[in-house]
Amino acid sequence: MRVLVVEDEKKVARALREGLEAEHYEVAVAHTGEEGFFLVNEQVFDLIVLDLMLPGRDGLDVLRNVRKRGLQTPVLILTARDAVDDRVLGLDTGADDYLVKPFAFAELLARIRALVRRGRTDQVLRLKLADLELDLVSRHVHRGGHALSLTAREFELLEYLLRHAGHSVSREMLARDVWKEPQRDATTDNLIDVHIARLRKKVDDPFGRPLLKTIRGVGFALTESET
């Protein structure tokens, strides 16, 4: 498995290279958009991890070029927090998935494995559980055909829960991956609980059949089964 990492932040690039090599991926690193452009044109990769914010030719340029040439290589884009437009633009341009910085390395590996498994035939642009559906490009959420109106944070929270559907998600994970707080504390716990309650009101209460479960002593899970 050959992975191309296009990332200008040297520290992040190095961490990605070391982490991926430890997982037995063969890794090439480009530190600029131009370099990424060049490597994509010269070599064959099974997957591309592409930072969107690059000096010179940016990540979107690289992505456009990849898709214009008809390459089906799965592309995972890295975006800055709050750069929702970038994310949408990236997915529209042909990225298969995205990760918001800073991210946990375990999360990146999970995404990479999922992308490799799915290939490009089945894009990860829509997440689904039972009659609940979340569209990553349009950012619309539906349940049983009804449109749900979520805030940006509620959307991110639901997206995270859907990505881990069927598995329990702890408050530590939510604090780290959704709220981007390195450490869980009482304030963040409180925020998480408030948002879970709001989400439940929108996603579950009108529909009779709850999907968002509280798992005592562990956290939460979005699941069809009774816990």
Ligand code: CA
């Ligand atoms: Ca960057």
